Each structure stands twice: as structure tokens, then as C-alpha cells.
Amino acid sequence: MFERSVELYDLIYSDKDYEGEATWIRDAVRKRCPNARTLLDVACGTGRHLAALQISFASEGVDSSPEFVNLARERTGAPVHQGDMDCLDLGKQFDAVICMFSSIGYSTNLNDAIFSMARHLYPGGVLIVEPWFTADQWMTGSLQVLVREADGLRVIRMSSSSVEGSVSVMEMHHLVGTPSTIEHFVETHRMTLFSFDEYESAFRRAGLSYELAQPGPSGRGALIGQTPK
Numbered sequence: 001m002f003e004r005s006v007e008l009y010d011l012i013y014s015d016k017d018y019e020g021e022a023t024w025i026r027d028a029v030r031k032r033c034p035n036a037r038t039l040l041d042v043a044c045g046t047g048r049h050l051a052a053l054q055i056s057f058a059s060e061g062v063d064s065s066p067e068f069v070n071l072a073r074e075r076t077g078a079p080v081h082q083g084d085m086d087c088l089d090l091g092k093q094f095d096a097v098i099c100m101f102s103s104i105g106y107s108t109n110l111n112d113a114i115f116s117m118a119r120h121l122y123p124g125g126v127l128i129v130e131p132w133f134t135a136d137q138w139m140t141g142s143l144q145v146l147v148r149e150a151d152g153l154r155v156i157r158m159s160s161s162s163v164e165g166s167v168s169v170m171e172m173h174h175l176v177g178t179p180s181t182i183e184h185f186v187e188t189h190r191m192t193l194f195s196f197d198e199y200e201s202a203f204r205r206a207g208l209s210y211e212l213a214q215p216g217p218s219g220r221g222a223l224i225g226q227t228p229k
């Protein structure tokens with residue numbers, strides 16, 4: 001999972017259009033829940049969606065990593081909780097709950113994760129989940145190379161993809177260079193390749209409606225559910 005790369009996260013994803021995605025999220029929430037005022041971002045990372053959504057909603061975040069929690073708090077000043085999406089219980093409700101950038105793939109129990117998110121919704125509240133790849137979509141044996149540079153820091157990340165049963169595995173080699181040092185470290189990310197049937201079943205079991213919006217905020221699609229009013 002994310003370990004050493006936490007501090008490089010914003011540089012690695014510096015070309016991601018968080019503002020544009022936040023506009024998509026805001027519109028999707030308002031279309032279904034016009035008076036929505038509050039939002040919870042589950043697996044919020046460094047808080048870039050949160051920062052963009054704070055203008056529209058009183059927003060809070062959750063992440064399992066203390067390092068990401070601190071970065072999101074620093075960026076937004078919003079309440080950001082440490083918690084696991086598979087058993088989250090903040091004891092409060094929101095008008096919208098989101099889980100973006102395919103973070104749902106890190107769940108080890110999809111039904112528990114969707115149930116946990118749904119219980120944080122008021123009646124009529126909206127859940128938006130950006131899915132991870134399905135088994136059919138996942139390509140094993142592919143290599144991805146990413147190069148980023150800022151403020152005298154150079155990062156090269158080369159990732160290889162494989163699969164273990166229904167779990168996609170990405171071995172990510174990082175070279176991080178400054179004028180004085182070059183560091184190499186490896187992180188292994190494991191994300192479950194849930195099917196759309198499994199997503200729909202988890203939404204319905206949690207008492208939510210289910211729709212798949214394409215292309216969604218970033219081209220990965222969006223799973224959208226709503227609790228009964």
C-alpha cells in the first residue's frame with residue numbers, strides 16, 4: 001500500500017483534474033438531492049477533492065492512513081478522521097458520501113464497505129463510488145511508466161501488473177532523485193477486481209438504489225446510489 005510514496009502523492013498525480021471532478025460530483029449530488037449541504041469523502045487521500053468540494057458542502061474526510069489524514073487536515077482544515085472503510089462508523093450522517101479514484105478496490109469486503117458508507121447517509125442521501133477495474137478489464141503483464149518533476153525533485157515510477165485470484169497486484173518501483181541522492185523503493189498495491197454484479201448487489205443489500213454513470217468524473221465510470229427518502 002501507500003507507505004514511502006505518501007509524501008510524493010500530489011506530485012505523482014499532479015495532472016489529475018480534481019477541480020473538474022469535484023464539479024461533476026457536486027452536480028451529480030445536487031441533481032438527486034437538491035438541498036444537500038454535507039459531504040463525507042471516504043479514502044480521501046491528501047484531500048484534493050475535499051478542498052474543491054468545501055465550497056459547495058460542509059465536508060469531512062476519512063482515510064485509513066494517518067499520514068494521509070494529516071495531509072488532508074493540513075490542506076483543508078476540515079475534520080478528517082482515521083478509519084477503515086470496511087467498518088467505518090462515525091456515528092453521524094451526511095447528505096452525500098463519496099469514495100473516489102477507485103479506492104474501493106482496497107476494500108477486502110465490498111458488502112461491508114458499501115454498508116458502512118450507506119449508514120453515513122441521511123434518507124435521500126447520495127453515494128458515489130468510482131469503481132476499480134473488473135477482472136475482464138485488468139491487463140496482466142503490462143508496464144506503466146510515469147515521470148514527474150518539481151522543485152528539484154525527480155520521480156520515476158515503473159509499475160508491473162499481475163493478478164492473484166480476484167486481486168490485482170501492482171508492484172511499483174520508485175526512483176526519487178534530488179541533486180544529492182537517488183533513492184529506490186518498492187510498494188506493492190493489492191486491489192480487488194470486483195464485478196459490476198458484485199457492486200450492484202452490495203448497493204442493493206445496503207438499501208441503496210444503483211446506477212452506473214459513464215464516463216463518470218474521470219472516465220472510470222461512477223456507481224451512484226441513493227437511500228430511500
Ligand SMILES: C[S@@+](CC[C@H](N)C(=O)[O-])C[C@H]1O[C@@H](n2cnc3c(N)ncnc32)[C@H](O)[C@@H]1O
Nearest residue numbers: 043044045063064065068084085100101103106
Ligand atoms: C488511490 S488513493 C485515492 C485518494 C483520494 N481519494 C484521491 O482521489 O486522490 C487511495 C486511498 O485509499 C486509502 N485507503 C486504502 N484502504 C483504505 C481503507 N480500508 N479505508 C480507508 N481508506 C483506505 C489510502 O490510504 C489512500 O489514501
